[in-house]
Amino acid sequence: MLLLSLALLGTMTVAGAAAPGFAKEKPNGRSVQTGIEVLLDNPELVKGKKVGLITNPTGVTSDLTHDVDALLAKKVNLVAVYGPEHGIRGTEQAGSAPGTYEDPKTGLPFYNLYDKSPEEIAPLFRDVDVVLFDIQDVGSRFYTYISTMAYAMKAAALENKPFIVLDRPNPIGGEKVEGPVLEPGYESFVGIYPIPIRHGMTVGELAMLFNDRYLKKEIGKKADLTVVKMKGWKRDMWYDETGLPWVLPSPNMPTVETAAVYPGNCLFEATNLSEGRGTTRPFELIGAPYIKAWELADRMNALRLPGVSFREAYFNPTFSKHAGVNVGGLQVYVTDRDKYDPVHTALSIIAEVKALYPDDFAWRTDNWIDKLTGSDKVRKAMDAGTAVDEIVKAWQEELEAFKKLRKSYLLYH
Numbered sequence: 128m129l130l131l132s133l134a135l136l137g138t139m140t141v142a143g144a145a146a147p148g149f150a151k152e153k154p155n156g157r158s159v160q161t162g163i164e165v166l167l168d169n170p171e172l173v174k175g176k177k178v179g180l181i182t183n184p185t186g187v188t189s190d191l192t193h194d195v196d197a198l199l200a201k202k203v204n205l206v207a208v209y210g211p212e213h214g215i216r217g218t219e220q221a222g223s224a225p226g227t228y229e230d231p232k233t234g235l236p237f238y239n240l241y242d243k244s245p246e247e248i249a250p251l252f253r254d255v256d257v258v259l260f261d262i263q264d265v266g267s268r269f270y271t272y273i274s275t276m277a278y279a280m281k282a283a284a285l286e287n288k289p290f291i292v293l294d295r296p297n298p299i300g301g302e303k304v305e306g307p308v309l310e311p312g313y314e315s316f317v318g319i320y321p322i323p324i325r326h327g328m329t330v331g332e333l334a335m336l337f338n339d340r341y342l343k344k345e346i347g348k349k350a351d352l353t354v355v356k357m358k359g360w361k362r363d364m365w366y367d368e369t370g371l372p373w374v375l376p377s378p379n380m381p382t383v384e385t386a387a388v389y390p391g392n393c394l395f396e397a398t399n400l401s402e403g404r405g406t407t408r409p410f411e412l413i414g415a416p417y418i419k420a421w422e423l424a425d426r427m428n429a430l431r432l433p434g435v436s437f438r439e440a441y442f443n444p445t446f447s448k449h450a451g452v453n454v455g456g457l458q459v460y461v462t463d464r465d466k467y468d469p470v471h472t473a474l475s476i477i478a479e480v481k482a483l484y485p486d487d488f489a490w491r492t493d494n495w496i497d498k499l500t501g502s503d504k505v506r507k508a509m510d511a512g513t514a515v516d517e518i519v520k521a522w523q524e525e526l527e528a529f530k531k532l533r534k535s536y537l538l539y540h
Contacts, residue, residue: 158370162293162331162355163197163261164188170201172257172291172353179207179255181240181279183215183272185263185295185374194261195233205235207255211262211275212241213377241271245281245346252286261293263376264330265386266300268309269317269393269499272376276330277319277337284342284350291353294331294538298366298373298386299464301327301539306390306470307522308529309501317498323522323529324470324500325390328536331356335536354538362539365464379409387461391473397496398477399489401454405444412442413476414456416449417487424457426479434467436460474505474515481509 163186166172178198180186186194198205208215208230215237227238238251252258260279262272276292283290306324314320320341326333331354338352359369366373366383375381380389385408392410395402403412414420420439427437440458444450457476461467481488490496490506497503508518 158189159296159360159364160358161189161261161295161371162357163194165355165358166259166291166293167197167201170198170203172355173198173203173259175204176256177204177206177254179209179252179258180205181209181211181258181260181262181275183210183213183262183376185376186261187372187374189371191372191374194259195230195235199233207236207238207251209238209240209251209279212271214239214241240275240279243278245278245285248278248282249285252282252288255288257289257291258283259291259293260330260334261295262330263295263374264297264333265376265380265389266297266325266327267386267390267393268306268322268324268326268501270376270389271316273330273333274316274319276334277341280334280338280350280352281342281346284346284348287351289351289353290334291355292331292334293355294329294357296357296360296364296366296369296371297327297329298383299325299390300365301329301362301537303327304526304530304533305468306526307501307505308525310504313497313501313503315498318501321501321529323526326533327362328533329357329360329538332533332536332538335538336533339536340532356538360539362537379404381407381409384461385410387464387467388459388469391469391471392459394470394473394477394496394499397491397494397499398480399448399487399491400456400480401442401444401448403442403444404447405450406442408458411459412440412456413459414440414442414449414454415480415487416452416454417484418455418480419483420455420457422483423455423476423479426483427457427476430475430479432468432472432475434461434463434465435472436462468519471515471519474509474518477509478515 182194188197230237260276264272280290304327308323309318309321338349342349388410400415403409406412424437424439438458441455443453496506
């Protein structure tokens, strides 16, 4: 497995904006060069090779040039492009991706990888010499792009094709690790390996972990993996401190603030509460028709959870749960992201809703919460009335074990 890092050339030309009160002050002179820019400065890794690229709208340079255009401008022989959930162009809602088609701009074949097994993906790599991966992750286990990366790595290994990860920042930082670790028997596309909800790693670091710990066990060999390291990223940096432009990774991930609350508030997907899909503040707005917003907001603010405040909110989703219905609930405001624990906060909201509206609250009937949390322990504990602090305490031992494991794969300080 090869790591590549080149000297930083120049500075970022576009700075991402952040909401007042959320971003830290950007340190002078701190800017990040992503893996694609490092590769473009020295494209020897792909020179003379037929290249396949796995990407989506986030695959851009700091001046917002898309990877496809940037690679073609460097005379790289790009022959195929592949997309994850939501598609290469990012047009599809959750659980969807367009099929295979010819890109009208470049004439290149665009292939959908979503909902395909490694064995189904492998033939799509047959006519390329090397596979590149460049997609912005958001730092949560159940965000499916890291599952696509793992499946594609397996497929590349099956076809004996080198796999190159062009690294990008973890937008919610690389220090904090939170939430339960997925247990054996609860694997799914929203959690294929035993990592916690908030893993605190970059896609390059995760690729190394996956390759070293799991691929050989599953398919008998590792991928021929190269990670092209970033230049200038530090583990304590959030995305709005990198100097890079924010491109929404999926239709319901519009801002860095969304990514901050997502590790916790995605859990509302597994309930009969709206997680804010169909609004302009997905995952920040939480609600249901049966909730008295002022009542829930008062209860949540009385808990004085660290780094977060709540506003009673009312909204009418345009699609997804409760579409076209006025609902009451909360807007979640992160006031100190270093103290805020999104998983603990989300479970506290669920606990208060269950206490206030025991006859109305319901989990999804498919026990989706078990897939998101990585076992049935959280659901059973909450249904038994166990205090949230005790639920969180119960996964600390496994979390500490993961922290020790991940140390061997961290590329940045």
